[in-house]
Amino acid sequence: MRIFGRFAPYVLKTLWRHRARTMLTVGGAAVAMFVFCFVGSVQEGLRRLTSDEDSQRTLIVFQENRFCPTSSRLPQDYARRIHNLPGVVDVMPVQVWTNNCRASLDIIVFNGAPPQQLRQARDLTLTEGNWSDFESRRDAAIVGRNVAQRRRLKTGDQFSIGEMSVKVAGVFASAVPAEENLIYTSLDYLQYSRGQELVGLVTQLEVKLAESADPDEVARNIDATLKSGPVATTTRRKGAFQTSTLSDLVDLIDFAHWLGYACLALVLSLVATTTVMSVQDRIQEHAVLQTLGVRPGRVFRLVLAESMLLCMLGGFLGTALALSALAVGGMAIGAEGVTIAFRPSAQLALLGMVVSCGVGIVAGFLPAIQAARTPIVTALRQA
Amino acid sequence: MALVEIRNLTKRFRKGDEVITPLEGVDLDVEPGDFISLMGPSGTGKSTLLNLVSGIDRPDSGTITVEGVEITKLSRGQLADWRSANLGYIFQTHNLVPVLTAYENVELPALLLPISAAERRKRVELALEAVGLTDRADHYPRQLSGGQEQRVGIARAIVAHPTVVVADEPTGSLDASTSEQIQVLLKRLNTELKITMLMVTHDPQVASIASRRLHLDRGQFIEADRPAAHAVTGA
Numbered sequence: 001m002r003i004f005g006r007f008a009p010y011v012l013k014t015l016w017r018h019r020a021r022t023m024l025t026v027g028g029a030a031v032a033m034f035v036f037c038f039v040g041s042v043q044e045g046l047r048r049l050t051s052d053e054d055s056q057r058t059l060i061v062f063q064e065n066r067f068c069p070t071s072s073r074l075p076q077d078y079a080r081r082i083h084n085l086p087g088v089v090d091v092m093p094v095q096v097w098t099n100n101c102r103a104s105l106d107i108i109v110f111n112g113a114p115p116q117q118l119r120q121a122r123d124l125t126l127t128e129g130n131w132s133d134f135e136s137r138r139d140a141a142i143v144g145r146n147v148a149q150r151r152r153l154k155t156g157d158q159f160s161i162g163e164m165s166v167k168v169a170g171v172f173a174s175a176v177p178a179e180e181n182l183i184y185t186s187l188d189y190l191q192y193s194r195g196q197e198l199v200g201l202v203t204q205l206e207v208k209l210a211e212s213a214d215p216d217e218v219a220r221n222i223d224a225t226l227k228s229g230p231v232a233t234t235t236r237r238k239g240a241f242q243t244s245t246l247s248d249l250v251d252l253i254d255f256a257h258w259l260g261y262a263c264l265a266l267v268l269s270l271v272a273t274t275t276v277m278s279v280q281d282r283i284q285e286h287a288v289l290q291t292l293g294v295r296p297g298r299v300f301r302l303v304l305a306e307s308m309l310l311c312m313l314g315g316f317l318g319t320a321l322a323l324s325a326l327a328v329g330g331m332a333i334g335a336e337g338v339t340i341a342f343r344p345s346a347q348l349a350l351l352g353m354v355v356s357c358g359v360g361i362v363a364g365f366l367p368a369i370q371a372a373r374t375p376i377v378t379a380l381r382q383a
Numbered sequence: 384m385a386l387v388e389i390r391n392l393t394k395r396f397r398k399g400d401e402v403i404t405p406l407e408g409v410d411l412d413v414e415p416g417d418f419i420s421l422m423g424p425s426g427t428g429k430s431t432l433l434n435l436v437s438g439i440d441r442p443d444s445g446t447i448t449v450e451g452v453e454i455t456k457l458s459r460g461q462l463a464d465w466r467s468a469n470l471g472y473i474f475q476t477h478n479l480v481p482v483l484t485a486y487e488n489v490e491l492p493a494l495l496l497p498i499s500a501a502e503r504r505k506r507v508e509l510a511l512e513a514v515g516l517t518d519r520a521d522h523y524p525r526q527l528s529g530g531q532e533q534r535v536g537i538a539r540a541i542v543a544h545p546t547v548v549v550a551d552e553p554t555g556s557l558d559a560s561t562s563e564q565i566q567v568l569l570k571r572l573n574t575e576l577k578i579t580m581l582m583v584t585h586d587p588q589v590a591s592i593a594s595r596r597l598h599l600d601r602g603q604f605i606e607a608d609r610p611a612a613h614a615v616t617g618a
Contacts, residue, residue, distance in 0.1 A: 006494040013482035288478045291439050292492045292539070293467020295460045376439040380478075 007298075011305050018278065022310065025274040029314020029356070030321065032263040032270075037322035037352050039260040042333070044348060045340040046246070046253050049178050055239030059207040059219050064232040067245065069096035069203045069337040074231055076202050081229075082222055087213030092117050093202040095190040096337045099161055106150065107334035108161050110141070110183045112190030121208065122179065129155035129170020138189050141166035144180035145173050146341060149330035159183075163193055177341035181332040203337075207235070245338045253340075264359055267311060271363035275307040279367040286371045287379030300372040307364025308357060315356020319349055384451070385412035386579055387436060387547060392445035394431050405431050407602045409445070413547070418573040418580045420593035422607070427599045429583040433549045436581060437470055438462040450546050467495040471540030471548035471578075475555040477532040479524040485535045486511065486520040492543045510538035513576070514568060530561035537568060541578060548572075550582040554589050566592050 015022045049055065061082065063072035079091040095112035113121075115135040127145060134140045143153050148171045153159055157168045166185055174180050191198045207222070209215055219235040226233045236244070243250060279286070286299050294302075323344035331342040389411040396403045405428025413419060421429045434440035436447060438454045439462075446455050454465060466472075471492075479488045489510050493503045511517050514534040524532055533553065540548050553569065554562035570592045572578045582593060590596050596607035 009487065010480070010483065010491075017482045284478070285480060288474070288480070289491070290463060291437065291466065291472050293463050293465075293470075293495045293543075295463040297460065377434050380439075380474075 007302060011302060011309065014278070014282075015306060015309060021274060021277070025270055025310050026314040026317065028270045029267045029311055030318035032266045033315045033318025033352055033356060034322045034325075035318075036260045036263040036355070037319050037348055038326070038342070039256050039263070040348050040351060041322070041326050041342045041344065042253055042340065043257060043260075044345060045177065045332075045342055046250065048176075049246075049338075049340055050239040050243045052176070052239075054176065055242065056237055057209055057215065058238040059209065059215060059222070059235050060238050060241040061205040061207060061222055061226075061233050061235045062203075062241065064234045067336060069098060072203045073198070073201045074203070074205060074233065075229065076200050078226060078229065078233070079202075079205055081225060082205060082207060085218065085221055085225060087210050087218045087221075088207055089210050090117070090121065090208040092121050092206040092208075093187060094204050094206055095187055095198060095201075096203040097164065097190055097193075098334075098337045102335060104335070105331065105333050107181070107332070107339060108147065108151075108183065109181065109334065109337050109339060110164060110166075110185055110190060112185045112187040114187050118184055121206070122184075123175045124172040124179070124184075125174070126170045126172050129168070131170070133169040134184075135186075137167060137169065138186055138192075139166050140169035141183050141185045141189075142170040142172050143168050144182045145171055146177075146180040146330035146332055147183060149328075177343040178332070178339050180330075181334065181339035181341055206238075242338050245336045246334075246340065249333065249335055249340070264355065267314065267356070267359050268363050271307055271310050271314075271360060272367070274310060275303065275364050275367040276370075278306065279303055279371045283371070283374055283379045284382050287374065287376045290376050291380070296372040300368040303368035303371045304361060304364040307367070308360035311356045311360030311363060312353065315352055315359075319352030319356070322352070323349055386415045386417070386450060387411070387413035387581075388446075388448040389432075389436070390446045390448075392432075392435065392447065393443050394428065394435060394440070395443050405602070406435075406442075409602060409604070411597075411604060413579060413581060415579055416573070416577050417595055418570070418593045419582065419595045419597060420590035421581070421583045421597050421599055422585065422587070422590050423599035425585075428602070429599055430551055432599070433551050433581065433583050436547070437472055437549050438466055439472075467492055467543060469546040471543065471545040473533075473536050473540045473548065473550035473553045475552035477524070477529075477536045477556075479532055479535055479539075481524050484521050484523055485516060485527065485531075485538075488524070488535055489538045489542050492539060496543055506542050506544075507538075510542040511535075513541065513572065514538045528561070529557055530564055533557060533561075533565055534568065537565070537572070541572060541576070545578075547579045547581060550580065552583055552585065554584070554586065562586075562589065 063074055066072040076093050079093050082088055082091045092113055097110040099108045119131060134142050153168050155168055155170055159166055159168055209218060215237050222235045223233050289299060290296060326342050326344040332339045389409060392406055392409040394406040405426065423429055435442050442455060446453055449469060454462065457465060486507060490503065490507045493506055511520055514537050516531060516534050519527060519531060554565050557565060566589055573580050584590050597604045598607055
């Protein structure tokens with residue numbers, strides 16, 4: 001390894017000798033890794049949304065056979081009846097309003113809930129503004145960090161969309177990235193808004209379960225209890241509810257992972273081509289190195305190091321650009337009031353670098369074998 | 384015991400359906416401090432012999448022993464290690480690594496030796512001094528003349544303090560005046576540093592600087608200054 005370190009200037013200078021080729025390869029690899037990380041962040045967002053602990057231990061009660069939040073109307077009184085069932089710790093009524101029920105990259109979703117209950121149920125941290133302003137005004141809202149970033153909102157602003165017009169009382173960050181795409185108002189505000197006619201009605205009920213409760217059993221119990229009520233319900237775990245709501249997007253996102261693999265194949269072929277060209281240009285040089293006493297295995301590793309460096313440099317640039325874009329852009333995709341946040345993460349950064357390194361090894365393997373195995377005398381004759 | 388012992392060495396090449404045998408049953412002893420020039424018509428196996436002694440090619444039969452090590456028995460990796468410690472190779476076309484400076488080119492073989500960075504630096508500086516290129520240490524091959532490039536190649540061949548240095552037409556690509564400078568340098572390295580050398584050349588004048596001049600013809604060495612009866616080997 002120490003000897004290999006001594007050859008580092010040789011590897012770096014070799015790449016620098018053909019800088020145009022090196023930069024084009026690194027650039028191509030960076031673009032492909034940018035797309036790979038972007039696709040990865042969407043998949044990661046979906047996975048987080050549907051499989052974290054909160055999504056498995058919380059139930060969503062929705063009107064039976066309804067999908068868009070505008071069409072689900074449950075009596076608010078259901079909350080009291082559900083609260084009395086075994087295994088239920090708390091029930092939060094939520095009124096949802098969205099500007100777009102279809103898939104959109106700039107979806108605005110209002111969730112109205114009793115402020116005190118919201119504060120207890122959600123892990124929200126105000127990055128600006130304060131809770132008392134939110135709690136004291138009916139038309140006050142706290143805005144998720146991503147929405148604030150996307151719509152350039154700050155505390156004190158008046159934000160209007162459609163029939164809604166709220167005063168921004170604060171901006172919040174959340175441990176659950178998808179939450180940062182929401183705007184929270186009081187339940188009253190959404191129920192009493194002009195044209196809504198939703199007094200006494202809510203879109204859904206969010207049920208917190210006791211540690212020992214079996215979510216599926218409680219869900220069955222809720223639906224059975226409310227079957228005799230004015231509106232029948234469908235109760236599911238939050239994760240299952242979100243997967244079902246986003247089903248069209250889930251199919252698209254599942255398909256998108258092929259796009260990620262295509263990007264890897266692109267990097268592989270790009271770096272492999274560059275490395276093959278580099279090795280073929282330097283068959284004689286590698287023979288000279290071996291004549292001087294460099295072992296074939298070391299020639300193999302030198303070529304592999306070149307290909308790994310190209311890949312990792314491109315991977316680093318692409319991953320860094322993707323993570324920066326994700327951090328700054330505050331992007332999200334949503335449908336029917338549920339959003340998937342595109343967020344940078346350490347896991348994604350690590351994945352980007354590990355994948356780049358792996359692709360570099362695969363791309364350089366055959367050219368490295370060629371460089372190490374070419375007979376020295378034959379190679380020396382190739383002037 | 385000779386420094387290099389070549390016994391019954393045979394090398395064949397296949398060219399289409401034809402089998403060419405440039406070396407067949409060749410014997411040769413090289414003593415420490417020898418400066419041997421190998422001459423002979425093209426295709427008689429001079430460079431082939433050099434490549435075999437260097438361990439970059441393998442014979443079909445026979446043995447080569449250098450300082451007691453039978454190199455014909457070594458694996459490819461072992462041969463590489465042996466070359467780094469025991470062999471200096473001077474190429475006809477210099478074959479410097481274009482991305483490295485003169486200093487870095489000379490340093491290459493020393494990087495493979497188990498010596499400290501300070502010792503390595505000392506050796507490189509001495510080698511460059513020996514070939515008179517201390518002031519060109521930071522120059523890249525493209526910034527050097529053909530003669531200077533060859534001197535860097537010579538410094539690279541001696542930096543590891545090898546047991547034997549082989550030179551394949553070291554003046555073949557140089558003009559007359561530069562060739563003469565290189566000849567003087569090679570002679571000086573042999574006489575002053577006692578470096579054992581084996582050199583292939585077509586030029587009788589270059590061959591004349593060697594202490595032993597061998598002529599290779601149809602697989603047989605003939606000492607240039609001795610009658611044919613004292614042939615070194617018989618094929």
